[in-house]
Amino acid sequence: MAASKEEINILLLGETGAGKSTFINALANYFKFNSFNDAIFGDIDVLITSRFTITNDDYEMQTITVTSEDEDEYYIVDKVGESSTQKCGVYVFEADGGRVIRLIDTPGIGDTRGIKHDEKNFENILKNISQHEYLNGICILLKPNNARMNITFKFCIQELLSHLHKNAKDNIVFCFTNTRGTFFRPGDTLPVLKRQLQEFKEKFEIEINIHKDIIYCFDNEPFRFLAANKKGMKFTDDEKENFASSWEKSAKESERLLRHIKNCTPHKIIDTVSLNNAKQTVLLLREPLAEIGKNIQENIVEIRKLKEEIQRNDFTNQELKNKLYVPHIELKIIPLDRPKIVCNSSECQAHYIGTTTRICHVKWKDLHKYILDLYGTMIFGKCASCGCPAKNHKIIYYKSITEYSENIDENVENELSENKIEQIYKQDHIKMLQEKIDQLKEQQDKVNQIIIKFTQFLMQNAIAAFNDAYVEYLDYIIHLEREKANTSENYDNNILEALEEIKINYDEEVKVIKEMIENNESSSCSLSSEDILELEQQLYDLPNVGKYLQAIKEEEKKAFKYRERRHKLTNMLNSLTKVFTKANIWNCS
Template sequence: MENLTSAPREEINILLLGETGVGKSTFINAFANYFKFNSLDDAISGEIDVLISSTFTITNEDYETKTITVVSDEDEYNVMNNVGESSTQECGVHVFHADTNKIIRLIDTPGIGDTRGIEYDKKNFENILKNISQHKYLNGICILLKPNNARLNIIFKFCIQELLSHLHKSAKDNIVFCFTNARETFFRPGDTFPVLKRELQELKEKSNSDIEIITGREIVYCFDNETFRFLTASKQGIKFTDDEKRNFASSWENSAKESVRLLQYITKRTPHKIIDTISLNNARQMVILFSEPLAEINRNIQENIAEINELKEEIQNDDLTDEDLRSKLYVPCIELKITLLERPRVVCKNIECQVQNSNTTMSICHVKWKKLNVYMLEHNGAMMFGECTTCGCPAKNHKITFYESETEYSKKIDENIENEMSENKIFQIYKQDHIEMLQNKIDQFKEIQNTVGKIIIQFTQFLKQNAIAIFNDAYVKYLDYIIHLEREKANTSKNYNKKILDGLEEVKRKYDEKVKTLEKMIENNEQSSCSLSSEDILRLEQQLYSLPNIGKYLQDIKKEEERAFRYRERHHRFYMLNALTKLFKNS
């Protein structure tokens, strides 16, 4: 894989949606090869690109069922072992670099109508929103359907109604409908088409939406996914008749033309600005992102207060000489900072695992992210269902990180006192002033802690009000983990300052009390009087950034998390035929 991310390029972002089994992964694999080869014969004799691993069955000339598996060389996403399950369990982003100064980004999504139930559909949709929130705009929203689809109502509930409930209504202008496996219906939508028109009309009437009703083929595109399967099966020794080969060659030509026509339409649409549409999801993701750092900040505040208090008590000692006092006229500062790693690291997100292995390095899993899926496949199945042999946790509980948090200790000396120290003046006269300065610093940290505490409880309230899936209090879990670590320190170190542990336990007690009060309000339907909007959350985010000592730390974390997201994109060199070159030049 080439590193093609450095040069600034104009982006064409396309979101792919559809029910489980509609063939999004195969569509992406075929899409790349339509622009690499002029014909199916060229593809058979050449080296095809496999961007997403997948498995399907085919019946050979002897009517024997054969399983065909195609594997991407660097598949960092998911390969399912069971035919019929979605081959994409998380959003996969494929960035195609054209020969011009443009890129095409295809965002592959988990299938709607997940075989594991509706709760997984909700979680999958949350993952989709998180992914598209990383981009500035969408040029196209492709809803993939099969001809003669009897489950169209489920598709619309999640792909249309859920999507438009989170996106601005202008997103309707970027929606197109792509039909896979259309060879059997002569590259027409088949019986799905009238059902599609009827469902759109009902949606328009019920939601008072001006979503476009299909009147022609400008937003309908038909492809044959079986052509790519024929191609991969041929390369694995499956025999086909000459008539079958001619039919697939014709399908390849039709699908390639439809690909160009699709891009022609999408590139002419006004890009849909995401920043105006998913502020709710952006706010939710920001709250989730800051759950662990805010717990870490609470520990940092307690460490600072304990350190300053200890110094204050030492200065209050009447037996201090001028020389002793001279060495203590400073303000200790324990600052949280981010240290960038030389290369990305895979870590376990499971707090219980981190607690169990808090005295070891097992929470740092020694596998490269790019090879994680292959690693899991060799041991206990695919990435989402395998277990990490380093820590024993499911692979889905792991994440990539580019940084680690560290504390930096320093001594801040007041400029006036520093000048006096250089003149060797009597220091006892500054004793009371410095004690007051230290107390002011303690009060400042307590004020910051109160502000952080109020913001955290508002974050918790917001998550409870807007949770797509069951609410999971990541903040309190990580706070419990930090308290566990501090208890271990208290038990093993004679010099441990127990005020740090006491302060954290008090923070936890106050938080639990406020959460109980909040839950009672929700039970009594009182939350509407104090409900929070996404704008409120973004305002609270800016308030956190303005706090001394911790604002920059949180900003750095958000920036690095965005970098980790970009790292997971897979970049491909786009082989361009003349038709696509002309398209880009004219767009």
């Protein structure tokens, strides 16, 4: 699929302290204002809340905080050495005509909490970029005169290219921040960078040649000046002149950067066969597969009821005519008008949405912030709406419903229309109903086998402690079925008994997998990313099941827009205009 001519996707990576957040804030204002003087007298845009210190004219250190409308000052990370970006943030600049520049911000590499946090951060990064068809640019932000960047830089490049196809290297550029002190040059970092790239060429056969078109130098100080100026801090005319010069150089550099990224061949994410993509697929499908297990059992129960009814009774031709169908309960996806927070706790007393989900009532503004992993309903670790622990909650963008129908076989329908009811034998229909039951049981066995393989894959590739979301959701469904059994006289216990049997068999299989892993016996039967993709396709090929799962995957993709912060560019007479008109930035074919 060709890359969109109206979207440019740029991934920002860098070590902690490289200034990505300030870089994004500065970039937003380069887009907005024609000049530094316009920015001084205008309202600067703040996309990411940040805090920095600056020396005032009395040579005293003063802390300046700029706050985004979508964030709160309380949630700024204060600890030295920690990344101010704790989750991936997606910032979308929208221009007229549906044109979009999307910046994907990431947690800083070189997390002071250790390599495991860096690994988990990369999982989060890869999950976010997998929501897009392609990347136009991969910007690695570095500090100038940093002679000790070896470990973090090596980790950054190695992890990135171990998950993406090697041709992603052609989309990499290096952006140096705070370069005013090095006369807008990379400084001592450049020879270190060259040495590292030479090592990658020799060890990993990844060749990235340094040249002017992939080196960009910026200064973040003009934005900090603007923020301090808005807070009332005074500066001399000479200082303002210096900041204005830095602004002009950085603004021009941003135009040059966008022109280069526009000319890069977009890196197609679909070309990437990565462990992370497979893991995200498995995680997405686990709860729906538990729902499917219940749906299969409901269908088996309904068909068996009809079969036994026909076996027990002597129907007249007309009565039999009314029984010549196959009952079918179909799972369907209904998109919600907006996301909702729901509680999965079996003890929760909040209101139901659908049949298996309880909804907690939250104001839209708070909900949107919660979606962005900032804050919302969770007060002191509990939900303000239902009182359950925060960990029992999740965000949903759609709900599952069931729809009952009575399907008539095409051959039977033809004979019914010709009033040939006498030619249709009772035993034929009983046999056909039994065949449907057998097909559903085979389908359940297939689903069970794939779930076990999914679990094995996750356990073998887990970075952190393995959390079995499938069994947790299956327990939740079983709990709801027990409630029905206790409150309804007409409840068919076969559904509950079948679900409990599925769980028992699953637990036994998981126990075997755990023993294999503990005894280092799992390597001989380990699953690859390609195996997972094949298993996923097998699910899609199953009647009814595949349609439902594909609908879920599509809705999850659509829901990603709620995690983006969209920034409308209302003033088109700015630096971007030059890029639009001179460089024809949207010609990405």
